[in-house]
Structures are given as C-alpha cells and as structure tokens.
Amino acid sequence: MTKIDHFVSERQSAILAQLRQNGRVLAQELAHDFGVSEDTIRRDLREMAARGECQRVYGGALLTPGTTVPFKTRLAEMPDRKATLGQTAASLVENGMTVFLDAGSTNLAIARHLLPHKLTVVTNTPAIAAELTGHEGIELIMIGGRIDPAVGASFDTTAIRQLEQIRPDLCIIGVCGLAMERGLCADIYEDSVFKQLACNTSARTMAAITTEKLGAGAPFHVRTLSSTLTLVLEGDADDGIVETLKDSGAIVHRAPPPSPTRKT
Structure with missing residues (x-):
C-alpha cells in the first residue's frame, strides 16, 4: 500500500464512522472537514458504495438500509x-x-x-x-x-x-x-x-x-x-x-x- 492509499483508507474509515453514527454524510461538509475537494470525497463515496458500505444520494451518502458494514x-x-x-x-x-x-x-x-x-x-x-x-x-x-x-x-x-x-x-x-x-x-x-x-x-x-x-x-x-x-x-x-x-x-x-x- 502506498502512502496515498494509506491516507485514502484512513479518510474512508473516518467517513464510515460518521455514517455509522449519523446514518448520512454530506460531501460538502466532508470536503471541508478533511481539507480535500468535493470531487475527492465523491470518489471516496463511489468506492465505498461499490463495497456496499453506503448508498450514494445527491450531495452525499446514506448508510445502506437493511445492510450492515461488511464484517471484513x-x-x-x-x-x-x-x-x-x-x-x-x-x-x-x-x-x-x-x-x-x-x-x-x-x-x-x-x-x-x-x-x-x-x-x-x-x-x-x-x-x-x-x-x-x-x-x-x-x-x-x-x-x-x-x-x-x-x-x-x-x-x-x-x-x-x-x-x-x-x-x-x-x-x-x-x-x-x-x-x-x-x-x-x-x-x-x-x-x-x-x-x-x-x-x-x-x-x-x-x-x-x-x-x-x-x-x-x-x-x-x-x-x-x-x-x-x-x-x-x-x-x-x-x-x-x-x-x-x-x-x-x-x-x-x-x-x-x-x-x-x-x-x-
């Protein structure tokens, strides 16, 4: 894993923690919190959605209803x-x-x-x-x-x-x-x-x-x-x-x- 991959993984883990706590996240707020662009956050959310960790919606993401964060x-x-x-x-x-x-x-x-x-x-x-x-x-x-x-x-x-x-x-x-x-x-x-x-x-x-x-x-x-x-x-x-x-x-x-x- 490269240093960049490591930072991405840490950021996505933090986003997942917010999802589990609040049930939803907003891309604009996440971009501000992490000091990155909204495009970067949207890419994070796309990758997390592909793993089944969230459901993408306009402006952010929701914790996928009726599912749980994968055990792995x-x-x-x-x-x-x-x-x-x-x-x-x-x-x-x-x-x-x-x-x-x-x-x-x-x-x-x-x-x-x-x-x-x-x-x-x-x-x-x-x-x-x-x-x-x-x-x-x-x-x-x-x-x-x-x-x-x-x-x-x-x-x-x-x-x-x-x-x-x-x-x-x-x-x-x-x-x-x-x-x-x-x-x-x-x-x-x-x-x-x-x-x-x-x-x-x-x-x-x-x-x-x-x-x-x-x-x-x-x-x-x-x-x-x-x-x-x-x-x-x-x-x-x-x-x-x-x-x-x-x-x-x-x-x-x-x-x-x-x-x-x-x-x-």
Missing part, C-alpha cells in the same frame, strides 16, 4: 479500542458459564480474551469459533446454517432452531447501535430476530459498544435497557449518556483507555 471491513476498524473493550468484557465473564457469543468484530476481540477461562461457548460465527477451537478449558458449540457474508455469521432458520434448544447463562450480543429510547438495535431485520432470541433465551445479556454507536439508531430493535443488561463502554463515553443508561437499570462498566501503540 469492521475487522480492520479500531483494533486497539476493540481489544481494550474485549479485555474488559472478558474480565466480567465467570468460569463455568455457558456463554452465547454473537457475531461482531468487538465480540471477536472478547473471544481472544476468553482463552484463560473454563467455559462452554456457543457461537454462530465461524471467525469466533476458529479463534476458540482447540483451547483447553473451552468447550465449543458451533450452531448455524448459511453464513451471511456481510454479518459473518448464520442467523437463518437452521440457526434459530438450534439456538432455541440452548439456555446460556450469558449472551454477549453484537449490535449496530444503542438508541436511548429503544435500546440495542441492528441493521438487518433477520439478524435482529436472531439476536432477540439469543437475548431472550439467556439469563443475562452483555454488549460491548464503541463510543460511535452510543445514541446511534439502527432500524431494528434487539433489546430494551433493563437490570439484566450489562454494558461495557469506552472510557470516553459521554457522562450524560452513561448516567441515562444507569438510570434505566443497566449495569455499566467503562474500559480504560487503550494502551498506546509502541513505535519500533
């Missing part, structure tokens, strides 16, 4: 921050639990920090299953049928039938947003139905959420805020939002700031 793309976003969230979330999991670990790049980071535990882990996500396979202390159960390429997991009728037979102690759910008035939500209807079942069949639910998703709505409801929900947030989460979440009864933990990357 999300894996490359904010790895240090997700690793910190993953470590904090994993520290709250107790040995001996049966845990359902849902799809998501942050949940993959959680899986990497579960390896010292003694657990039964159920997942519908091949990347998470691959991370946990062969580790002493982890009894792994893989469920599902067809793998959705964008989500990186299965949530079809086969997966639903299998999940109905399991009663986890904890569901670690992956979500696309947390709306204050509606709770946890997702971009894809079928995925939201599967997530609802995962929450409903589990004694407790946990979600580790990056700051961009706080207050960011997604079309389909997954779970309301309640005392059986644990939220793991980043250290820079807005204090007002945190207090609102606590007032709902949810248990809130904050992760420490990510460790700075060492230069070699």
